[in-house]
Amino acid sequence: MSTPPLTDAARSGQRSFEGAKAQALIPQARLAGPMPWVLAIMVALTVLAAGAGLSLGNLAGDARSELSGGATVQILQADPATRAEQAQAAQEALQAMAMVEQSRQIPQDELDALLEPWLGESGDAETVPVPALIDVRLEGRADDAAIERLRQRILQVAPDARVDAQSDWLQPVFSALTSLQYVALALVLLLAVTSAAAVFLAARSALGNNRETIEIVHLLGGTDGQIAQLFQRAILRDSMIGGGVGLLLGLAAVLGLGYQFAALDSGMIGGGGLDWLDWILIALIPVLGVVLAVATARFTVLSAVRRML
Amino acid sequence: MSGGDGEVAFFDNVGLRYGTGKEILTDVSFSLWPGSFYFLTGASGAGKTSLLKLLYLSQRPSRGIIRMFGSDVITLPRSRLPGFRRRLGVVFQDFRLVEHLSAFDNVALPLRIAGVDESELVQPVSDMLEWVGLAHRAEAKPETLSGGEKQRVAIARAVIGRPDMLLADEPTGNVDPEMALKLMRLFESLNRLGTTVIVATHDVHLLQNVRSSTIMRLDKGRLADPTGALRYPPRRPVHAGGTR
Numbered sequence: 001m002s003t004p005p006l007t008d009a010a011r012s013g014q015r016s017f018e019g020a021k022a023q024a025l026i027p028q029a030r031l032a033g034p035m036p037w038v039l040a041i042m043v044a045l046t047v048l049a050a051g052a053g054l055s056l057g058n059l060a061g062d063a064r065s066e067l068s069g070g071a072t073v074q075i076l077q078a079d080p081a082t083r084a085e086q087a088q089a090a091q092e093a094l095q096a097m098a099m100v101e102q103s104r105q106i107p108q109d110e111l112d113a114l115l116e117p118w119l120g121e122s123g124d125a126e127t128v129p130v131p132a133l134i135d136v137r138l139e140g141r142a143d144d145a146a147i148e149r150l151r152q153r154i155l156q157v158a159p160d161a162r163v164d165a166q167s168d169w170l171q172p173v174f175s176a177l178t179s180l181q182y183v184a185l186a187l188v189l190l191l192a193v194t195s196a197a198a199v200f201l202a203a204r205s206a207l208g209n210n211r212e213t214i215e216i217v218h219l220l221g222g223t224d225g226q227i228a229q230l231f232q233r234a235i236l237r238d239s240m241i242g243g244g245v246g247l248l249l250g251l252a253a254v255l256g257l258g259y260q261f262a263a264l265d266s267g268m269i270g271g272g273g274l275d276w277l278d279w280i281l282i283a284l285i286p287v288l289g290v291v292l293a294v295a296t297a298r299f300t301v302l303s304a305v306r307r308m309l
Numbered sequence: 310m311s312g313g314d315g316e317v318a319f320f321d322n323v324g325l326r327y328g329t330g331k332e333i334l335t336d337v338s339f340s341l342w343p344g345s346f347y348f349l350t351g352a353s354g355a356g357k358t359s360l361l362k363l364l365y366l367s368q369r370p371s372r373g374i375i376r377m378f379g380s381d382v383i384t385l386p387r388s389r390l391p392g393f394r395r396r397l398g399v400v401f402q403d404f405r406l407v408e409h410l411s412a413f414d415n416v417a418l419p420l421r422i423a424g425v426d427e428s429e430l431v432q433p434v435s436d437m438l439e440w441v442g443l444a445h446r447a448e449a450k451p452e453t454l455s456g457g458e459k460q461r462v463a464i465a466r467a468v469i470g471r472p473d474m475l476l477a478d479e480p481t482g483n484v485d486p487e488m489a490l491k492l493m494r495l496f497e498s499l500n501r502l503g504t505t506v507i508v509a510t511h512d513v514h515l516l517q518n519v520r521s522s523t524i525m526r527l528d529k530g531r532l533a534d535p536t537g538a539l540r541y542p543p544r545r546p547v548h549a550g551g552t553r
Contacts, residue, residue, distance in 0.1 A: 022421070024414070025407065216405050219367060220466075221395035222422045223388075306387070 025217070026210045026230045035202045039242030040249065042195040043289050046188055047250025047282055053184025054278040055258075060177040063170060069101070070166035071142045071150060075132040077160040086158035087132035093157045099139055099146060106133040131162075142167065195289060196296045199239075203231060203300040218308060228301040232294050239293035243286030254282070316340045316376070317474050317505045318364060323373030325359055332371070333359045334530045339539040341507065343473070346500045348516050349509040351527035357509040358402065360527065361476050364507065365399045366390055378473065395423055398472030398504075400480045404463040406451040412438065412458075413447040416465045423470065437465045441495075456483035464492060474505040481512060493518045 073090055077083040087105055094103040111130055119128060138146055142165040151163040167174075207214070214227055258273070274282075318341040325334040334356045341347060349357050362368040363375060366382060375382050377393055385393070398419075406415045416437055420430040438444045441461040451459055460483045467475060475496065481489035489512075497519060500506045507525075508515070516524060523542075526533040534540055 024410065025418075212405075213407050216407055217418075217422060218391075219365060219394060219399060219405075220419045220422050221391045223391045226422065 022230055023233065026206075026213060026234070035198065036238045036242040036245075038198050039195060039239055039289065039293065040246035042191050042198070043243050043246025043286050044249035044253065046191045046195075046285050046289070047247060048253050049184045049187040049191065050282055050285060051250070051254035051257075051274065051278075053181050053188070054274055054281065056177050056181050056184065058273065058275070058278070060174055060181075064167065064174065067165075067167040067170060068141050069138045071136040071138060071147060072164050072166055073103075073134040073136060073150075073154055073158075074162045074164075075134075075158055075160055076162055077131075078129040080129075083129075083132050083160070086160055087134065089157035090154050090161055091134055093153055094134065094136060094150075097150070097153060099149065100136060101139045102137040104135050106135060192289075192292060196292055199235065199293045199296040200300050203235065203297045204304070206231060206234075207301060207304050214305060215308065218305070224302055224305045227305050228298050231297050231301045235297040236290065236294050239290045240286075242293075243289045246289070247283070247286045250285075251282070315342065317343050317378060319374070319376040320363075321374040323363065323370045323375060325356075325363065325368065326371045332530060334363075334370075334527075337373070337530075337532045339525065339532060339534065340542050341474070341505055342542060343505055344500065344503050345505055346497070346519055346522040347505075347507045347525055348519070348522050349507055349525045349527065350511060350513075350516070352511065355527040356530040357511075357527055358478055359530075361399075361478050361507070361509055364474075365397050365476050366394055395419070395470065396473040398467035398470065398475040400460075400463050400467045400475070400477035402478040402482065404451070404459045406459060406462055406466075408451050411448045411450060412443055412454065412462045415451070415462055416469055419466060419470045433469060437469050441465045457485065457488055460484055460492075461488075464495065468495070468499055468504075471502070472504055474507070475499060477506070477508045479510055480508060481510065481515060486514075489515065490518060 073094070075083050075086045075090065077086060091103060091105050094100050111133065115130060136150070138150075140146060144165075147163055147165050151161075154161045154163055217227055254274075262273075318339075320337050320339050323334060323337040324332050326332045337360065349360065351357050359368070363370055364377075366377070369383060378396060380389075380393070382390075382393065407418065410418070413434055417430050417434045420434070421427075435444065435447070438447050441464065443458060443461055443465070446454065446458060449458075451462070454462065460480065464477070464480060467477070477496070480496075481492055484492065493515060496506050496508065510516075516522070523539070525539060532539065
């Protein structure tokens with residue numbers, strides 16, 4: 001028999017094991033079946049939760065900055081003449097104060113319009129006394145010290161005045177918004193954990209289906225890293241498909257809800273729009289999803305093959 | 310105790326048990342030299358396959374010392390095992406071909422794992438399939454191959470990378486006497502190129518076909534070595550003349 005045609009190529013090979021031939025070695029490494037769709041749903045829900053959380057953050061932030069320097073002076077006097085007199089005196093005192101950037105007495109017709117839903121068009125200032133209101137914008141924040149200084153000065157000229165920081169009125173709303181933001185963050189984290197768990201189970205299943213082949217690759221000198229890469233590449237492709245579809249579904253939901261809320265035409269809700277940084281963060285969700293899926297698959301495969309010799 | 314750099318494999322008082330069962334191998338000690346040809350014989354259940362598993366690093370021993378190519382493989386970091394396995398060629402008793410790959414891809418697998426470029430492996434793999442008489446079956450999947458054809462694909466896969474040591478577990482169990490002889494000639498050719506060959510078999514006729522070989526006989530997990538020739542072989546290959 002002639003000498004066998006042996007090659008020394010194996011001893012000098014430098015390339016990693018990749019490409020279609022490598023992928024054909026473990027055909028069931030892909031997250032077969034519904035897994036790409038599970039990932040798509042997870043990413044869509046994450047986009048929705050993140051969009052809601054960011055929107056609530058913007059809404060609260062806008063409202064806070066708008067109200068942070070605001071104060072309201074009310075003249076609580078039933079007699080219209082005295083009320084007008086004190087309001088005039090308070091307005092003059094405010095305009096003389098350095099800490100006040102701007103003050104504006106709300107005209108009676110604006111007050112009537114504000115109260116119209118409750119008192120009707122026939123609202124009569126004589127029968128239902130309504131306080132005179134002065135909207136004050138301070139140079140700095142309307143903190144307790146600033147409000148106290150304002151109060152002391154106003155009471156000197158308008159004994160029936162009451163001074164409040166505008167942000168005090170909305171403090172419960174801010175607390176609720178903050179809670180909702182935490183809920184959105186918790187949802188994002190839970191969805192990430194659930195996605196990782198789904199990938200973990202799928203990778204374990206794929207490993208089980210290919211156990212015999214993996215053992216052969218090991219015995220022929222394949223490294224743990226090579227085996228993990230075979231699965232990583234397959235899962236990368238599937239998670240990219242799932243992430244892309246999930247992003248589109250999530251964006252459609254976020255935009256749809258955005259248009260719905262915009263149609264409410266409410267001043268406060270108008271501040272809940274997303275800016276470009278928020279959109280970048282949302283666009284990063286499927287990217288982070290892919291990284292999470294690939295890292296989970298690698299960890300799962302490596303920890304499993306390390307139990308083999 | 311020897312175990313220097315000269316031997317390709319050195320076993321010293323090696324024992325192996327699976328779980329808490331009784332020892333499959335007991336106090337096994339031997340040295341294998343480069344370029345030698347060994348037959349591993351013994352009755353069924355004597356521990357031949359278990360000993361081969363230790364040699365192809367699929368199993369760690371329960372006790373004892375094993376050195377391969379000059380390194381203690383028991384304490385070897387896991388990351389270095391693939392490098393040692395690439396120096397070995399293994400023909401498994403059950404072939405262990407990848408069922409969904411063609412004969413060509415099965416033979417090419419060790420080269421691909423070693424990172425050989427696709428353009429560099431087509432010719433050697435084709436030549437090897439030609440040499441084992443399976444060029445016309447290159448695209449056939451293992452399930453369509455006969456036992457003998459699978460055996461030859463498994464052998465081609467084991468030897469294509471020019472291993473330093475070839476381990477074959479009952480390599481002629483599924484082939485006719487003519488093919489068995491042909492395979493023995495193949496192993497001899499490989500041996501002449503410097504590869505240490507260990508063939509586990511219970512076919513006594515095979516032993517007579519390779520003149521310059523050493524016989525290692527296992528009996529109930531113990532290596533029969535009354536003269537100590539396996540444990541303390543001469544510090545040179547037993548290639549010429551052999552130990553019978």
